[in-house]
Amino acid sequence: MADPEIKSYEPHHESQSAAVTESRPVRWVVMGTAFVFLAVFLLLPLIVVFHEALAKGIGAYTEALSGPDTRSAIRLTLLVAAISVPLNVIFGISAAWAIAKFEFKGKAFLTTLIDLPFSVSPVISGLVYVLLFGAQGLLGEWLRAHGIVILFAVPGIVLATIFVTFPFVARELIPLMQEQGNGDEEAALSLGATGWQAFWYVTLPNVKWGLLYGVLLCNARAMGEFGAVSVVSGHIRGLTNTMPLHVEILYNEYNAVGAFAVASLLAGLALVTLVLKTLLEMRYGAEIAATRGH
Amino acid sequence: MEVRVANVRKEFERFPALHDVSLDIRSGELIALLGPSGSGKTTLLRLIAGLERPTRGAIFFGDEDASQKSIQERNVGFVFQHYALFRHMTVADNIGFGLKVRHGATRPSAQEIRRRASELLDLVQLSGLEKRYPAQLSGGQRQRVALARAMAIEPRVLLLDEPFGALDAQVRRELRRWLREIHDRTGHTTVFVTHDQEEALELADRVVVMSQGRIEQVGTADDIYDTPNSPFVYSFIGESSSLPVKVENGEVWIADRPIGLQAPHAPPGEAVLYFRPHDVELLDGCSGCIAGTVAASRRVAGTRRVELEIGGERQRVEIELPVDHPAAQKSRVAFRPRRWKLFPVS
Numbered sequence: 001m002a003d004p005e006i007k008s009y010e011p012h013h014e015s016q017s018a019a020v021t022e023s024r025p026v027r028w029v030v031m032g033t034a035f036v037f038l039a040v041f042l043l044l045p046l047i048v049v050f051h052e053a054l055a056k057g058i059g060a061y062t063e064a065l066s067g068p069d070t071r072s073a074i075r076l077t078l079l080v081a082a083i084s085v086p087l088n089v090i091f092g093i094s095a096a097w098a099i100a101k102f103e104f105k106g107k108a109f110l111t112t113l114i115d116l117p118f119s120v121s122p123v124i125s126g127l128v129y130v131l132l133f134g135a136q137g138l139l140g141e142w143l144r145a146h147g148i149v150i151l152f153a154v155p156g157i158v159l160a161t162i163f164v165t166f167p168f169v170a171r172e173l174i175p176l177m178q179e180q181g182n183g184d185e186e187a188a189l190s191l192g193a194t195g196w197q198a199f200w201y202v203t204l205p206n207v208k209w210g211l212l213y214g215v216l217l218c219n220a221r222a223m224g225e226f227g228a229v230s231v232v233s234g235h236i237r238g239l240t241n242t243m244p245l246h247v248e249i250l251y252n253e254y255n256a257v258g259a260f261a262v263a264s265l266l267a268g269l270a271l272v273t274l275v276l277k278t279l280l281e282m283r284y285g286a287e288i289a290a291t292r293g294h
Numbered sequence: 295m296e297v298r299v300a301n302v303r304k305e306f307e308r309f310p311a312l313h314d315v316s317l318d319i320r321s322g323e324l325i326a327l328l329g330p331s332g333s334g335k336t337t338l339l340r341l342i343a344g345l346e347r348p349t350r351g352a353i354f355f356g357d358e359d360a361s362q363k364s365i366q367e368r369n370v371g372f373v374f375q376h377y378a379l380f381r382h383m384t385v386a387d388n389i390g391f392g393l394k395v396r397h398g399a400t401r402p403s404a405q406e407i408r409r410r411a412s413e414l415l416d417l418v419q420l421s422g423l424e425k426r427y428p429a430q431l432s433g434g435q436r437q438r439v440a441l442a443r444a445m446a447i448e449p450r451v452l453l454l455d456e457p458f459g460a461l462d463a464q465v466r467r468e469l470r471r472w473l474r475e476i477h478d479r480t481g482h483t484t485v486f487v488t489h490d491q492e493e494a495l496e497l498a499d500r501v502v503v504m505s506q507g508r509i510e511q512v513g514t515a516d517d518i519y520d521t522p523n524s525p526f527v528y529s530f531i532g533e534s535s536s537l538p539v540k541v542e543n544g545e546v547w548i549a550d551r552p553i554g555l556q557a558p559h560a561p562p563g564e565a566v567l568y569f570r571p572h573d574v575e576l577l578d579g580c581s582g583c584i585a586g587t588v589a590a591s592r593r594v595a596g597t598r599r600v601e602l603e604i605g606g607e608r609q610r611v612e613i614e615l616p617v618d619h620p621a622a623q624k625s626r627v628a629f630r631p632r633r634w635k636l637f638p639v640s
Contacts, residue, residue, distance in 0.1 A: 183376060183378040184378050184380060186345055186372070186378065187372065187380075187443075188380075188391070188395075189345075189366060190344075190345070190365055190370060190371070190372040190444075191391055191392035191395065191446075191447055192392050192396060193366070193391070193392075193395040194366070197395045201380075201391070202380055205382040206381070
């Protein structure tokens with residue numbers, strides 16, 4: 001309930017006061033620089049991707065996408081996302097719940113730990129799995145004795161993907177849940193709801209848009225991850241190649257149309273993600289936490 | 295439902311928030327927990343609700359020990375300062391929530407829940423707003439919905455945490471009267487927390503004055519206002535003035551003269567005299583009175599506050615006079631408190 005008197009002291013966002021407004025040429029130069037920069041480094045490459053993909057006509061494009069290896073790469077990417085995103089949703093909700101609603105020792109440590117994948121190079125996270133599960137690795141012997149294959153197979157790719165994507169959902173939910181506090185849950189419990197009912201009917205609906213936002217970013221990263229997956233996949237065509245890996249292989253074989261055709265799918269995914277993200281921010285900006293833009 | 299708080303102590307991280315507090319709440323009573331922030335009033339309310347567990351002591355609902363029970367089992371209606379309405383549910387769904395989450399045979403049918411919700415909306419005078427969302431309501435309306443939601447589960451005790459704290463003065467006064475009416479009609483045993491003494495004294499059957507984790511005094515508005523039992527209650531409730539005095543031969547003295555107040559039971563020695571600034575009688579001559587020079591005089595609403603300097607030590611004390619009283623024009627005023635109390639020097 002903002003007092004109108006107080007409100008009028010807030011800076012005006014629409015029309016800046018004269019004192020902080022630069023002269024017209026300066027404004028043009030500043031805005032021009034930003035736009036040229038974006039055009040050269042973002043827009044141009046995007047256009048090139050689609051241009052190269054369609055360089056030999058739409059027929060070559062669809063043919064490139066319908067090859068068995070390409071189809072298998074697409075299937076694998078979808079499978080990996082379908083496993084790792086739900087797991088990260090479960091992990092993200094529990095981590096955010098624990099951090100936002102309880103006081104416990106090691107909370108700051110847990111918060112820092114969640115950010116780890118952002119600060120570690122994906123290649124290293126891949127290598128960690130090689131060191132753990134590889135033939136000469138810590139658990140290598142035991143795994144081989146029990147006939148479990150992780151490295152250079154789908155489980156390894158899923159693990160590496162989960163590692164690099166697990167901050168997305170948690171990071172989105174923690175500030176949101178912290179801001180909302182425990183009041184609604186306490187109200188639900190006092191009305192006789194069990195812990196599970198309070199979570200299902202009250203907590204989850206309160207964070208649903210933030211959650212969706214996190215899932216969107218998590219999914220985009222899960223499908224696009226290259227470094228970590230590259231280390232653990234073994235690049236076996238038709239078996240352990242995801243879309244980003246497949247793009248590299250095709251490109252190295254001078255199959256430009258094939259490489260850019262698959263790349264155009266990933267670029268398309270990025271564009272769809274961007275549009276959905278913007279829509280979510282526009283409609284539910286207040287309900288999505290302030291920490292944006294990973 | 296009678297509620298008995300027996301020797302309850304509550305510590306947060308070894309810091310005591312309540313020291314051995316005991317309190318008997320009568321069935322059907324409307325009782326206020328009043329105190330400054332940090333006095334432990336909200337902690338006491340949350341302990342009764344089961345939102346916190348006592349470090350020591352027990353809380354009884356009737357004869358049964360409620361402190362061993364979870365908040366769900368206690369069946370209390372809790373109203374939060376910031377309403378805590380479920381923002382994605384309509385008003386009707388909010389009110390029906392407590393019934394909807396019941397299990398098995400105790401859960402009423404959807405139709406029965408709807409009927410009950412609209413009945414309660416009638417009670418809180420918000421009929422017709424069933425389909426609205428909390429964001430579409432004013433602060434006062436939200437608090438009414440919160441109360442209806444708490445009453446929907448037919449609670450054994452109704453607990454309200456600063457229920458009007460987030461509302462503006464006008465709405466506050468209105469809701470205060472309305473809450474009293476609802477209480478008289480439904481007869482729930484009700485405990486509410488407030489830091490607003492006017493609210494507590496006007497609304498409650500009895501007031502519990504708290505300070506620093508302890509109960510200072512429990513009583514009706516008249517008890518609390520007219521016979522405060524500690525310097526804290528004297529200064530926290532209403533206006534008060536105090537003067538350092540001496541007790542000798544069963545009489546109260548300021549410096550070297552008696553002021554005409556008999557205190558046969560007070561222990562001799564230093565003490566502090568407390569009285570209400572408006573509860574004084576003005577005297578003409580001065581044989582046995584408090585006399586002082588007028589140091590300042592201010593007009594406050596319907597009265598005039600006069601600040602006097604007393605005796606050689608120039609102790610300042612405030613009294614209240616009617617606006618048109620001739621004494622206000624004089625440079626010296628003599629008075630004697632009508633109702634007063636002595637407390638040992640702290």
